[in-house]
Amino acid sequence: MKILKIGGSLITEKREGVFEVAKEKEMERIARILKGVRDVIIVHGVGSFGHPHVKKYGISDAMSITKVHNACLRLNVMFCSYLEKNNVSVFPIHPIEFFPSPDLKMVEKLLKFGFVPVFHGDVIMEGEKFRVISGDEIVRMLSEHFKPEKVGFASDSEIIYKGEVVEVVNEKNYREILKDLRGAVGKDDVTGGMLNKYQEALKIARNCEVYIFSLENLEKFMKDEIVPTKIEKGNYKL
Known part of the structure; x- marks a missing residue:
């Protein structure tokens, strides 16, 4: 089983x-x-359907939360409609309803029935407050439970270090790359950009291989080919 994150910058x-x-x-x-994919969980980012709303309205009261969440839903419906047209049996799961007490057994049953669960970035209730939950965080949480064979982050680029694509991240070079990465530049991103994605990916890579790649490599990833950037399984300390 795979977990696939489709970055908000792609859609x-x-x-x-x-x-x-x-x-x-x-x-x-x-x-x-x-087309026709099964045995995969998809999580998609919300890009300009999420981040600008949070910046404009905040998440401090019921109406602001409504505006942010409903914008995320609009994108999810649109994306799922394209998947459905391509014979993917999507089952949208909205984090605002699913967290903070997730029924992961239900997700297991959905996979057995042949559904493809589709999560997305959203706002969630945590204690007495609401907060933003990124798609990257959701991927990490799902990975901890489902122990997938591999996890893929389809993004607008591979990991870049000193101007070059990083082919492989391992225990020898991950710290230097971590120091070099900074948050997204020139984008409305309230969830940390590539830096956050890399940090979540390192946590996931303690249990399985993780790949961060551009859209051009999505098909290769789904065919189990090795694509950059590959993060080897290892004991990564953050």
Whole structure:
């Protein structure tokens, strides 16, 4: 079983100041690559359907939370419709309803029935407050329970270090790359950009191989080919 994260930058315009602009051609392209897929959990980012709303409205009261959550839902419905058209038996799961007491047994049953659970970035209730939960965090939480064969993050780029694509991350080089990475630049991103993705990926890689790659390598990943950036399984300390 695989867990696949589709970055919000792949399915939405995520430039600074952009508000709810979907990349429908890219959604269609991704859906064709995933045509008929099973035995996978998909998590997608929300890009300009999430981050700008949080910055504009916050998550301090019921109406602001409503605006943020409903924007995330609009993107999820759109993305799932393309997957459905390509024979993917999607089962959308909305984090605001699923967390903080997730029924992971239900997700196991859905996979056995042949469904493809589809999560997304969202807001969730935690104690007496609401907070943003990123798709990357959801991937890490699901990975801890399901122990997938591998995890893939389809993003707008591989990991870049000193101007070059990193082919392999391992226990020898991960610290230097971590020092070099910073949050997303020039994008409305309230969840930490590549730095957060890398940190979550290192946590996941304690249990399985993780890949961070551009859209061009999605099909290869789904065919179990090795693509950059591969993060080897290892004892990573953050």
